[in-house]
Amino acid sequence: MSDSLDLTLRGQAAAIAAGELDPVELLEATLARIGERNPALNAVVETFPERSREMLAAAPRGPLYGVPIVIKDEWPLPWRAQRFGAAEMLAPAEPGESAPYKALRDAGAVIVGVGNMHELGASSTGNISVYGAAHNPWKLDRCPGGSSSGPASAVAGRLVAGAVGADGVGSIRYPAAYCGLTGLKPTFGRSAMAGHHMAEISTTIVSGALCADAGDCRALDSVLFGEELAAGEPRRLRIGVLGGELREDVAPGVREACEAAIEDLRRETGGEVQEVEFPELAAATLATVLIANSESLGGITPKRLNDLDPELSPLGRGLLKYRVLVPAIATIKAGRVRTMARRTLAQLFEEFDVLASPTVPAVAPPLEAPVVELPSGHLTADEANVRAGALANLTGIPAVSVPVGSSEGLPVGLQLQAAWGRDELLLDAAEAIERANGRRWVEATPPALDAEPLEA
């Protein structure tokens, strides 16, 4: 049974559909593997075996019939309210049928657990959570990335073949890059969002898949999108490589791997590569942070901030209070920057099919001190990561992180961004990179998984 646990998500689905794999046995084996490996990873914060068995018993013969999935602690389930990785949320949370839950249920998938996440979704590292940090399966003392830390750790640790995360400021792509996975941040509004506690007010957050490869993301995201994401073969791809600090202020090993992958993509598609500048990038990055941070404040009062749960981390409490101090004019200006950035991108996408950059400028930093060393010096991982991660959330465009190499024994991710609605093209391009490198990086396995049980 362990072989079936290591299949791709679509491999599991196909084997079940062909009658070669018993979904009941797969579910029980998955729960057993979570029991074995999760103590070291802390990727899954809750399982509910009876609920999962009931879900399988009632599952329709959909495209993901019988496939075990982990869902981030950002989505309510009928039997469990989300906790957002925190001792206290700013918004009310109740159990319910969130849209991702319904999409998975209707596709026949089986939710086997809830994935850990960074507290309040507020960091790219995943090193703070009410449940304790999730760990990176590649090196257990390293950050798994955030805020979808648990979904990434669960898939990279081969607890499950697919997980549902959410991306408000890079929160699918950072952990995908840190854990060696493929993660798609869909075009705003294309994937299932209803039931999220910010669904009615957020202009940055989307749901999306984290999987080993682009084919699995295509399968799981098709379910979340409610439409088939058709595969194609990109030809003569016009690749823009984002310059400036996104190209220059990058750790050498990351830069080398990303440049090799861009060349792979160019060669595989018979395309062309050109460096491109995005003059408003710094302002766009700040605008994203200001907008994302302010959208959660509508229900806040000073009294509420004074009465925050003491179990919330000091960092979380301090940052919540600081958000209130940012002047309104800055957020209004951020809206103008959003308009500027969207117009600049619209022009760029007339010249380029995809824009490429490292997803993050350095590999996963230590959980104890998430600081990265770049040519410009030491930066917190959050300061460094947001540079490439924010633009897609600000403007609504899709973006994907693709595993393309290794540095210091840790995965490297390449980010590709495309015009609105061209999510399929990003998956096609990711698959072109996989073909070019012989699927080397999507099939790479964390060495720690060879040790049973994993030792934290």
Place this chain on the structure above:
Amino acid sequence: MDAPEHSDDFIPAALAAYGIEADEIELAVIRAAHQTLWPPVLELLDLDTSAVPLERDPDLSQAPPSR
């Protein structure tokens, strides 16, 4: 004026004006966040956006309408 020069005054004063309490650790976090965020905020405020077309509730699922 950069953040380190004025944050010792600004932060306690602003928190007090809102009636928000903060312990020493929270204050340290707030100061650190302010030192990181404030300089780019000032740059943003200096940015001339008067020529940027106004957009009400932009549809983020699509490209912006052409001018």
